[in-house]
Amino acid sequence: MADEKKLFKVTIDNITVDVEPGTTILNAARKIGGDVTPPAMCYYSKLQGSGGKCRTCLVEVAQGSTADPRPMPKLVASCRTNVMDGMVVKNITSEKVIDARNGVVEFLLINHPLDCPICDQAGECDLQDLGYNHGKEGTRYEFKRRTFEREDIGPYIQLHMTRCILCYRCTYVADQLTDNRVHGILDRGDHAEISTYISKAIDNDFSGNMIDVCPVGALTDRTFRFKNRVWFTKPVDAHRDCDKCCGKVVLWQRGDEVLRVTARKDEWGEVQTIDGKPGWICNTCRFDKKKTSDWTIEGPTKINRHSVIAQGHYVGLQKPKEPLFDVMGGRHPKLMMDIHSISDVNKVELSELPGPATSQTFIPNKENGIEIAKDNNT
Ligand code: SF4
Numbered sequence: 001m002a003d004e005k006k007l008f009k010v011t012i013d014n015i016t017v018d019v020e021p022g023t024t025i026l027n028a029a030r031k032i033g034g035d036v037t038p039p040a041m042c043y044y045s046k047l048q049g050s051g052g053k054c055r056t057c058l059v060e061v062a063q064g065s066t067a068d069p070r071p072m073p074k075l076v077a078s079c080r081t082n083v084m085d086g087m088v089v090k091n092i093t094s095e096k097v098i099d100a101r102n103g104v105v106e107f108l109l110i111n112h113p114l115d116c117p118i119c120d121q122a123g124e125c126d127l128q129d130l131g132y133n134h135g136k137e138g139t140r141y142e143f144k145r146r147t148f149e150r151e152d153i154g155p156y157i158q159l160h161m162t163r164c165i166l167c168y169r170c171t172y173v174a175d176q177l178t179d180n181r182v183h184g185i186l187d188r189g190d191h192a193e194i195s196t197y198i199s200k201a202i203d204n205d206f207s208g209n210m211i212d213v214c215p216v217g218a219l220t221d222r223t224f225r226f227k228n229r230v231w232f233t234k235p236v237d238a239h240r241d242c243d244k245c246c247g248k249v250v251l252w253q254r255g256d257e258v259l260r261v262t263a264r265k266d267e268w269g270e271v272q273t274i275d276g277k278p279g280w281i282c283n284t285c286r287f288d289k290k291k292t293s294d295w296t297i298e299g300p301t302k303i304n305r306h307s308v309i310a311q312g313h314y315v316g317l318q319k320p321k322e323p324l325f326d327v328m329g330g331r332h333p334k335l336m337m338d339i340h341s342i343s344d345v346n347k348v349e350l351s352e353l354p355g356p357a358t359s360q361t362f363i364p365n366k367e368n369g370i371e372i373a374k375d376n377n378t
């Protein structure tokens with residue numbers, strides 16, 4: 001009999017879950033889901049080595065393990081800290097965590113411009129969501145923000161370094177998905193910037209995935225830029241036979257026009273796992289197949305109802321089914337009182353009942369001013 005793996009019990013915000021040894025706190029929290037899961041701006045489960053850069057996923061470890069119940073002295077990055085058996089973690093139940101996360105967001109926004117109204121990423125930007133949840137109304141920063149010129153890196157991708165939060169995800173895509181990597185992070189500290197090797201174009205079949213992993217609007221699709229706001233588009237799942245990638249995508253349509261093509265995302269904003277592998281898509285599917293006739297349409301993409309994209313209601317209003325017709329054996333609910341049988345029940349001839357008064361049948365009552373019907377059946 002195969003040895004059964006011993007699972008570790010970890011409690012996050014008072015919810016206990018069993019996970020395999022080696023699981024990070026963040027992934028244990030993702031197993032629970034909902035608000036218990038810390039936000040992650042740099043960790044990306046499909047990119048090896050990602051995480052540990054942005055500190056948005058900080059949590060408090062109130063008990064290290066059953067064997068050593070001492071708390072950890074400082075907040076830890078949940079994407080880089082593995083669970084121990086009996087560990088107790090606090091995320092939204094810890095004031096320290098919320099305070100630290102507010103501080104991290106303030107730091108992330110020191111250089112990031114607040115230009116959501118004109119940014120192409122608005123509506124699907126992780127930093128925008130984080131800013132709404134943890135941001136302050138004002139800034140304490142008095143210095144000039146870093147600004148950069150926009151740079152086209154190849155025919156399909158534009159880099160606007162001003163918005164970059166240096167999460168390193170795009171460099172992991174370049175390292176792990178493309179050959180001949182030509183871009184990376186140059187310099188360190190507040191001089192650090194994404195750059196290509198002497199402005200060399202990124203020309204690789206899978207380079208477009210950098211756009212999908214960028215959590216902000218620093219890397220955008222040049223074929224889609226400023227064509228539409230994302231919440232006015234209709235996302236539709238579609239597929240095609242592709243010899244380079246899985247060929248399973250989301251088409252973002254306006255009417256019948258395909259405005260852009262992206263990989264399919266999961267609930268954490270990462271590319272979905274399709275047939276056991278990350279569903280990265282190639283540049284041919286992303287940039288060259290912009291007609292609905294290129295694709296087999298599967299149906300509307302499921303969008304989280306909290307997302308602004310869901311506000312398009314493109315699936316149509318789903319009215320609940322009226323159960324009364326079934327209960328009434330197909331008869332109209334108006335017949336529920338069975339009005340036609342009242343006379344049967346009371347044995348009253350309906351025509352004998354007094355009807356409403358007419359001008360011929362009114363008798364004015366001089367005392368109280370009320371007019372009454374004399375006999376309206378005559
Ligand atoms: S360009 Fe985007 S993906 Fe790349 S490091 Fe900056 S924020 Fe991250």
Ligand code: FES
Nearest residue numbers: 052054055057079
């Ligand atoms: S997601 Fe953990 S440090 Fe960025």
